[in-house]
Amino acid sequence: MDEVPPLDDLFKERLVKYLTSKNKPLTIQGMLDAAKERGVQLYPVSFKTILSNLADETQNPKLRGMFRMLNVLAVSVSLGLLGLPPDTLLKSVENIFSRKPQIAEMNKHAANYAYNFATAKYAKYKYQLLLTPKEPDTIMVQGFQSTGLGKIASGCRFQSYYPITPASDESVFLESNETFEVENNRPGSTMVVQTEDEISAIGMVIGATLTGTRAATSTSGPGFSLMAEALGWAGINEVPIVVTLYQRSGPSTGLPTRHGQDDLQFAIHAGHGDFPRIVYASGDIEEGFYDTAKCFNYAENFQLPVIHMMDKFIASTVATVKRFDPKKITIERGKLLEKIDTQDYKRFAPSPDGLSPRSRLGLENGIFWNTGDESDEYGHISEDPGNRITMMDKRASKLDLALKTMPKEDQAANFGVSEFCVVSWGSTKGPILDAIEMLKKEGLAVGFVQIKLLQPFPTDYLKSLLKGTKTIIDIEANQSGQLGSLLNEHLDHKVDYYILKYTGRSMTCTEIYDSLKKILQNKAEKKQVLTYGV
Amino acid sequence: MESNLSDYKTEVHNDWCPGCGDFGIVNAIQMALAEMEIPRHKAAIFSGIGCSGKTSHFVNVYGIHTLHGRVLTFAQGAKLANPEMTVVAAGGDGDGLGIGAGHFVAAGRRNVDMTYIIFNNGVYGLTKGQASPTLKLGLQTKSLPEPNVNQAVNPIALAVASGFTFVARGYAYDVRQLKDLIIAAVKHRGLAFLDVLQQCPTYNDINTRDWFAGMDNIDEMTKKPRPRIYKLEDTHFDPVVHIDSPDEENEKLTQALIKSNEWVPNYLENPPATQQISYKGKSITDISRILDSLQV
Ligand SMILES: Cc1ncc(C[n+]2csc(CCOP(=O)(O)OP(=O)(O)O)c2C)c(N)n1
Ligand code: SF4
Ligand SMILES: [Mg+2]
Numbered sequence: 001m002d003e004v005p006p007l008d009d010l011f012k013e014r015l016v017k018y019l020t021s022k023n024k025p026l027t028i029q030g031m032l033d034a035a036k037e038r039g040v041q042l043y044p045v046s047f048k049t050i051l052s053n054l055a056d057e058t059q060n061p062k063l064r065g066m067f068r069m070l071n072v073l074a075v076s077v078s079l080g081l082l083g084l085p086p087d088t089l090l091k092s093v094e095n096i097f098s099r100k101p102q103i104a105e106m107n108k109h110a111a112n113y114a115y116n117f118a119t120a121k122y123a124k125y126k127y128q129l130l131l132t133p134k135e136p137d138t139i140m141v142q143g144f145q146s147t148g149l150g151k152i153a154s155g156c157r158f159q160s161y162y163p164i165t166p167a168s169d170e171s172v173f174l175e176s177n178e179t180f181e182v183e184n185n186r187p188g189s190t191m192v193v194q195t196e197d198e199i200s201a202i203g204m205v206i207g208a209t210l211t212g213t214r215a216a217t218s219t220s221g222p223g224f225s226l227m228a229e230a231l232g233w234a235g236i237n238e239v240p241i242v243v244t245l246y247q248r249s250g251p252s253t254g255l256p257t258r259h260g261q262d263d264l265q266f267a268i269h270a271g272h273g274d275f276p277r278i279v280y281a282s283g284d285i286e287e288g289f290y291d292t293a294k295c296f297n298y299a300e301n302f303q304l305p306v307i308h309m310m311d312k313f314i315a316s317t318v319a320t321v322k323r324f325d326p327k328k329i330t331i332e333r334g335k336l337l338e339k340i341d342t343q344d345y346k347r348f349a350p351s352p353d354g355l356s357p358r359s360r361l362g363l364e365n366g367i368f369w370n371t372g373d374e375s376d377e378y379g380h381i382s383e384d385p386g387n388r389i390t391m392m393d394k395r396a397s398k399l400d401l402a403l404k405t406m407p408k409e410d411q412a413a414n415f416g417v418s419e420f421c422v423v424s425w426g427s428t429k430g431p432i433l434d435a436i437e438m439l440k441k442e443g444l445a446v447g448f449v450q451i452k453l454l455q456p457f458p459t460d461y462l463k464s465l466l467k468g469t470k471t472i473i474d475i476e477a478n479q480s481g482q483l484g485s486l487l488n489e490h491l492d493h494k495v496d497y498y499i500l501k502y503t504g505r506s507m508t509c510t511e512i513y514d515s516l517k518k519i520l521q522n523k524a525e526k527k528q529v530l531t532y533g534v
Numbered sequence: 535m536e537s538n539l540s541d542y543k544t545e546v547h548n549d550w551c552p553g554c555g556d557f558g559i560v561n562a563i564q565m566a567l568a569e570m571e572i573p574r575h576k577a578a579i580f581s582g583i584g585c586s587g588k589t590s591h592f593v594n595v596y597g598i599h600t601l602h603g604r605v606l607t608f609a610q611g612a613k614l615a616n617p618e619m620t621v622v623a624a625g626g627d628g629d630g631l632g633i634g635a636g637h638f639v640a641a642g643r644r645n646v647d648m649t650y651i652i653f654n655n656g657v658y659g660l661t662k663g664q665a666s667p668t669l670k671l672g673l674q675t676k677s678l679p680e681p682n683v684n685q686a687v688n689p690i691a692l693a694v695a696s697g698f699t700f701v702a703r704g705y706a707y708d709v710r711q712l713k714d715l716i717i718a719a720v721k722h723r724g725l726a727f728l729d730v731l732q733q734c735p736t737y738n739d740i741n742t743r744d745w746f747a748g749m750d751n752i753d754e755m756t757k758k759p760r761p762r763i764y765k766l767e768d769t770h771f772d773p774v775v776h777i778d779s780p781d782e783e784n785e786k787l788t789q790a791l792i793k794s795n796e797w798v799p800n801y802l803e804n805p806p807a808t809q810q811i812s813y814k815g816k817s818i819t820d821i822s823r824i825l826d827s828l829q830v
Contacts, residue, residue, distance in 0.1 A: 139828040153821050155811025158615050182810070183818040191614060191806050196640035200607040203600070203637075207580075207611025210598065211807035215615065233601055293817075323825055331812035361596050362616050362807065364575050369591060371599035372583070380546050380591050381599075 011534065043081065043122060047073050054113055069110050076111040080118025083128035086111060137323040143314035144169040146285045146324070147244055150292025151216060152180060152190060153326040156242070158208040158215035160193040160201040165257050166315040167218045167246035198223035202230040205241050209234075210370070212336060212360030214296055216242040220312075221250045221263050228270040231305055235275025237370040237379075238348070238356070238395065240299035240306070240334070244292070247311040247426075249504040258504030259312040261426050262478035265485065267307045268455045274392065276399045278302065279455035281309035283413070283429030286321050288314060291452070293329035294410065300334040301405075302398045303355060309454070311477075313427040313506045334358065340365040346377040350390070354397035399456040411458040413450040414465055420520060421447035421469040423462075423495075425454060425483050427506070428475050434509035435516055444520055446473075451483065459490040466493060473519060475499040477507060481527075498527040505533030537571040539564060546591045553743075555706030555732030556585060559653060560592050562704075562712035563622065567595065570717055572620050580609040582625025582634065584660045585734075586653035589624045603634030606641045606650060613648045616807035620720060621648040628658045631667040631687050641725060642696025649719040649726045650698075652689060653706075655734040656741050663737030676739045693727040700726035702773075705763055706733060707743065731763065 007015075016026060022037065024030035036042055047070055055063035063069075072093065079086050090108050097104035141149075148170045151159065161171040175192040182188035191208075195201045201217045208215035219227065224245055234241050245267060249260030267279045278298045282291040288310060299306040335357045347368035349356045359366030369379030374391060376382040403411075415433065422432055429450050436446050449465055451458070466472065474484035474495045479502040484495045499515045501507050511532045518524035542564040550556050567577055577595035581587045583602035590597030596619075600608045609623040630638055630652045641650070656669040663677030667687045674681040693701045700722040704712040712730065719726035733743050744750065748759035766773070812818060 134830070138830050139825055140830045141828055145828070149821055149824060152824070153817050153819050155809075155817065155819060157806035157809050157811065158611070160611065177824050180823065181820040183813070183820065186804050186809075188809055188811075188819055189801070189804060189806075191801055193611075193614065195607070196636055199604060200637055200640065203604045203607025204611030204614070207598075207608040207613075208615035208806060209611075210608075211612055211616035211619070213615040213806040213809075214811065215611070215806070229601055230604065320830055323829070324821075326817045326819065326821055329817055330815050331817055332815060333812070360807070361578055361612055361619055362575060364573075367575055367594070367596050369597040369599070371591070372601055373599070379597070380544075381588075 043125075045074075045077050045118075050110075050114055050117060054110055057113075058109070063106075063110075066110075069107060072107050072111050073114040076114035077118040080115040081122050081125055083119075083125075084131065086115045135322075138320050139323045140318060140320045141285055142169070142316065142318050143285050143288055143310060144246070144316075145173055146288035146314075147218070147282075147292045147308070147310060148173040148177070149324060150289040150329075152177065153289075153324070154214065154293040154296045154329055155331055156190065156214045156216050156296065157188070158191045158193075158205070158213050160195050160204040160208075160215075160217050161219065162195050162198045162201050162223055164198075164220045164223050166248060166312045167220045167223070167244065169315065170218045170244065170246070198226040199230065202227040202234075202241070202243070205243075206230060206234055206237075206239050209239050209241050210361050212363075214242075214300075216244060216296075218244040218246065220246050220248050221266075222253065224263065224266070224270065229272075231277070232271035232273055232275055233372045234305040235271065235277060235395070236273075236372060236374070238303040238358075239370075240296075240303050242292075242295050242299050242306050242308060244308045244310060246315050247309065249312075249502070255504035257312075259427075259506050260478060260502065260504060261311055261428075261476050262480075262482065262502070264309070264425070264454060264476075264478070264482040267309060268486075270307075274396070276302075276304050276395050277455060278304060278306045278399075278402060278453070279309060280306060281426045281452055281454055282314065283426060283450050283452070285314060285317060285319050286324070287452075289324045290329060293331070297330065297332040297334075298402065298406075300336060301332055301355075302402050303334060303358060304395075304398060309426060311427050313477075317427075336360065337363065337366065339363075347379050348375065348377045348391065348394070350377070350394065353401055354394045355401075403456050403458065403460075406453065408458075408461050411451075411453040411461050412465065413452060415448040415450065417449065417465055417469060418445045418447040419469060420445070420471045420473065420516075421449060421466060422473045422475055422516070423449050423451065423466075423483070423487060424475040425451045426476070428477065428512075431507045431509040431512050432475060435512035438509065438513045439516060439520070444517070446516055446520070454483075454486065457486060457490050462487075463491060466491070469493070471496045471519070473497045473499060473516070475507075475512065477501050496526075497524060499530065500527065501530035503531060503533060508532050537568045539568045541574065542567045542594050544592055544594045548588070548592060550585060550588070551734075551736045553733070553735040554585070555655065555730075555734065556589070556653060558706040558709045559586075559624075559651065559712065559730055559732060560589055562709045562716055563589070563624070563651075564593055565709070565713040566716035566720065567593070567620075569713065570720065572720075576618060577620040577622070578609075578612060580605050580612070580621065580623045582623075582629035584626035584629050584653075584658070586624060586626040586659070586732075587629065589653075603629050603632070604637065605629065606634065606637040609648060609650075610641060610644065610646045613646050614801065615805060617647070617802050617805050618807075622716075622720065623648065623650045625652060626659065627652055627654045627656065627666040627668045627689070631689060631692070635667070635687075638692065639696045642693060642698045642727075645697060645699055645725045647723055647725070649716065649722075649728065651716070651719075651728045651730055653732045654689065654729050655732045655738055657734050657737045659734050659737060663734075669738075673740055676737055689727075689729040693729070697725075698727040699724035701729075702727070703729045703731065703766075705731050705746070707746075711765070 249255035295306045295308045373381040515528045579590040580598045581590040582605040605625045613621040658664040665682045748761040
């Protein structure tokens, strides 16, 4: 065991305990034996033998020591075992070694050899993976690409960021696709600025947004913590910025490369003082694309900061999805002005819906002032008590407007409600839907409501949805049940059960299935903590 | 266009203390904008938090009063997105060299075409006179319970080291020279830094107007004060960096790089703020090239 250096000490300890309890030696053979006892079928392959056979066959003795080819051999054997055709592998080998044709040939030869070896030796292997027919218009994307593409399509032309896992992949993606075509126009381009820190990133986003540009930043927990003060500035000055928040496990550095949903309450409350914001969460990669466009619309329609919640699980997931359709997104710029005729423009002029026509830097007659202090209609500092109430109420009223005008299906997705109903948010969506499907096959009905709008909270809509529900089950990837707290705050019906996971590992459908089943059988504790994954 | 100085002044009530050096700096900014005849909607003053931060409210152009220490970040974002704007950032010494020092250095490296003015009074004026990063070691201004235990940062040296491409120092009570310096700074293509020595008669009772004038330092022969400030111009100092022997190889390299490629983003010709993004509420951005590359 000591010869496997990258193993975490605590993990090693657990492994030793496990192997000892199973009476197995502390060796790889011991682990394999233990696995076998659990019902795992083992198919031993000696790659050394394959290599030396290859060397003999090609009369190239060097191959005997070519352990660098093990990856290719292992993938080939797996493909052969599972009955999948080898052409994709051969093609990628060709691509990777496109500049070294000899090496490409050698690897392809080895791949074929290993493939044939596996198909001959394991012809009776009963589990086969079948190729599904290719659907037209399918793309393979990672989560961070979905929000990146959403930004390009919805006209975000400025993004600043400070490197952080897992958020910065999106910014790098934007930079590698810096230019693109725009209908009947000059080539379009996104300006991507790597800043000195996240404070600068959000400051630049605000500055750029003041020019009428759609601008955004993308970050994770530690970076978002640094942005809190400027978020309030954007709030009091009604600047429509978008912050894409790719959550990971906190607190502090936490589990920096792992998954978590523990920034919900922080996103809702970040920054001092009362100011309106919208917090909106996507449940999967496809939603990531379309929701990004919505977030810019919310920001500009209601003139406030929008925090778009994503997470590490979505960011790093690779999925094949239906090709995104930019025609399905709208671009709503709210009360952004193109032209101003009056000589007495007031940036924060009162209006019945709380929204003032918005000027931008560089617009004739459109001069305005902004300040982090409370201000009058022009944007000049004012500590007048009457003005203070007017302005605070004006800004706050935009949240009521957002709730009133946002389509219900954008507030929450209703996957069917029943006596037992799961309420959740974000990337738990996939495993929950799978688990519900598994239960359905056993004749057990569980409903599911995925909340997307988390601030302002869609209380009325949820109340109407959950009217007939007897048992509310909160599922989320954090320790304290942050959505649960929101539900308890806003609904009369308190959460009955919590299913929580905070190991940094993503949820699986089977562990959700198990926990839900316990609840249905009335055998569950109020709070179940999921632990699957090493 | 005829520009009047009064056009650049707002009627906002000013609550700076009588005799504060900030008045001189605001005047110089207004005079510079008027003299350059910059259309009011083409100029923006960004300011930090402090007494100096109020500056943006007194100038009748776009005025963005930002956060403590963060003025450069907001200003750069705006300038990058809309390079047509004349952008002037202004703030205190605490704002720019204390809490905002990281942005100061980073901005120098970035060299975005704008002007940054620090109101250097040696104290945190707005918070009642604590030591600022430019207060000299051992000095004890009015509010300090003990003499200052920190070395002073030299804003000029820091600016040069950080990569600012225009570095100058002015004096709040020499408004005319200050105006000229601001004009030169605005006209400079790149990030210009102006360190302005500014009196805070309320909290800095050491670096006062008399102190600058050398009233405490009388020449025994002439019986005249020996001023602590002088004009660099008078010493025939040449601030321009001359390249005496242009490196031939580098010149060739530059020419070879000039190619026409419309796909290289040119943010001056096609800045973010002027790009059209929608038509009748629909996206006009074509992402099909990227989607094609992801097609399976
Ligand atoms: C994050 C934050 N911390 C502290 C303050 C309090 N504060 C306001 S102004 C100021 C210092 C002002 O000093 P300086 O920047 O030199 O400006 P001056 O008033 O001297 O012009 C401080 C610390 C604040 N506004 N924000
Ligand atoms: S405290 Fe000092 S810097 Fe502030 S206004 Fe008064 S004199 Fe000026
Ligand atoms: Mg100061």
